[in-house]
Amino acid sequence: MRQPGANRASSVEANEANGVPVTGRQRLPEGMLLRCVPRPSLPSCLTPCLGQSQLTASPMTAWIVLPVSLSAFSITGIWIVYAMAVMNHHVCPVENWSYNVTCAEELPRPGFPKTCCTIQDIPLISKCGSFPPESCLFSLIGNVGAFMVVMVCLLRYAQVIEHSHRCWVNTSALVSGCTNAVGLVMVGNFQVDHAKSLHYVGAGVAFPAGLLFVCLQCVLTYRVAVTALDYWMAHFRVALALGAMVSLVLSGIFFIHESFVLQHAAAICEWVFTVDILVFYGTFTYEFGTVTSETMMAGLQQSHHHHGSGVIMGPGARGSTLSGTTKGLKSPGGSSTSTHLNCTPESIAML
Template identity: 85%
Template sequence: MTAWIILPVSLAAFSITGIWIVYAMAVMNHHVCPVENWSYNVTCTEETAKPGFPKTCCTLQDIPLISKCGSYPPESCLFSLIGNVGAFMVVMVCLLRYAQIIEHRNHCWLNTSGLVSGCTNAVGLVMVGNFQVDHAKTLHYVGAGAAFPAGILFVCLQCLLTYRVAVTALDYWMAHVRVALATGALITLVLSGIFFIHESFVLQHAAAICEWVFTVVILIFYGTFTYEFGTVTTETMLAGLQRNLSHGPGVMIGDDVQAGTLGSSTTTKSLKSPGGSSTSTHLNCTPENIAML
């Protein structure tokens, strides 16, 4: 096992806990209404809500969308922090996963597309977190338009890659779990988009709930990479570097990438299960291979 297993768990735990804290702060500061509230008014003329209690008179502006919860200080400060830190961890997860797939000699367009979509998701998260919807609506929606589709594309590609490198029954079980998570994320994203374009208070509120479910499911999906990251080693990093930096005749670039050397032949170790440190796969780390860097 390696310390890298902490990264996916930290991403999921930090982000999920953080956004719910942002939601709680927004409710207590009367910036949004609670998710359990389904009653909305066109306007509100009642007296100011009691400090420490949620609002009782809610309008369309009080629907608890994730972005709306992070629109005003002090919760907007925490929302930006979560977006920035979360985006950094997403990029790290994507890079490690990209290198790990290459290490298992399964580099292909799916792997490259997964890396690109994951990084696009991270860029979108930075924009969503730093440009609040009530103050920079255009930039916020551009970020959301990049983050949400890229996020769902990333999880779908990772489902395919999980099946591709699966060896043991446990590997296939993890692939099935990821398909279930990806399916749930796709359904909630589509429903959120459909409900959001309507002016109905009830449908707008339903869109907010779907958005919350989608975000949590995506973060749980990222957390499942703990299963594979126990096998990440220095050779995993070298696998990614060899694929990106080496263009000599000794490196085979195609649907399957195999470790090669300049002017000498090496023996590639047999593939093992991507999950579990006892069955990890490493590239040969000979002086010739290192010299290629």
């Protein structure tokens, strides 16, 4: 009895003799290399049986809304709080530089700011949110803003891990960002005129932690930069970080003095610092356009280099590791995702 392999070889030789083309699955000429081809699409019911290396991860571009929302919501909110405080005669406007030691009672004029201001009326951000109704909005901004800060920090942490940069700088940035969020909650919910000690503790935690976060993110931006646009973004963030550092230091120096003018200057520096930090958070829109489901998994597993898809082991998992290495070389600000070709044994013709 003839072996099945011999029958197949005979049929191949017969086809060659008759001039019938022979496909790659039947025979390969000597010296020709095998070429890997993409795996054909399979029914959706078979998709869970494959590792994620077999699937193309599409960017979850909706995440770009998060940093923009954080900046727009917080900056707009604190200025609304300031406007409400000025109109309710709880603080004096920023453009006012004239302060008195004491002021006689004056009849409030609806729609007009105060005309006689004391040191208690300096428009510090915290002072603007001390009294209702603006204190209610101030607390809401602090709580919602803190939640969005934590989300931004977690996504950025996972994205840096995905780009094969597991280092203490990334972990420190995550810790400082979450610490900043805790401080924001304390600042927003403990008003300076009603719980001064807790409010100052929250401010003392939030401001330095926020500055540390932006400085560490500048370092990480340079580390993961690939294209010229990535480096320009890193330069821009360094400029924002320097502005935040200068304004925070000046605010602290001016705040400890009793001079009305220096106290007012401290309030202006505090506003500059806060807006600067919020703009910095908004710049993560540049990277978040490439966030995928793989990014989320990288942040949860914290082992992007050592694990593939986490679904199967073997050739498929090996392909996943290779595809992850390739993704680490992609520009963090790019919006396109490359298609991964899988060189698995199933895609190679067997003689």
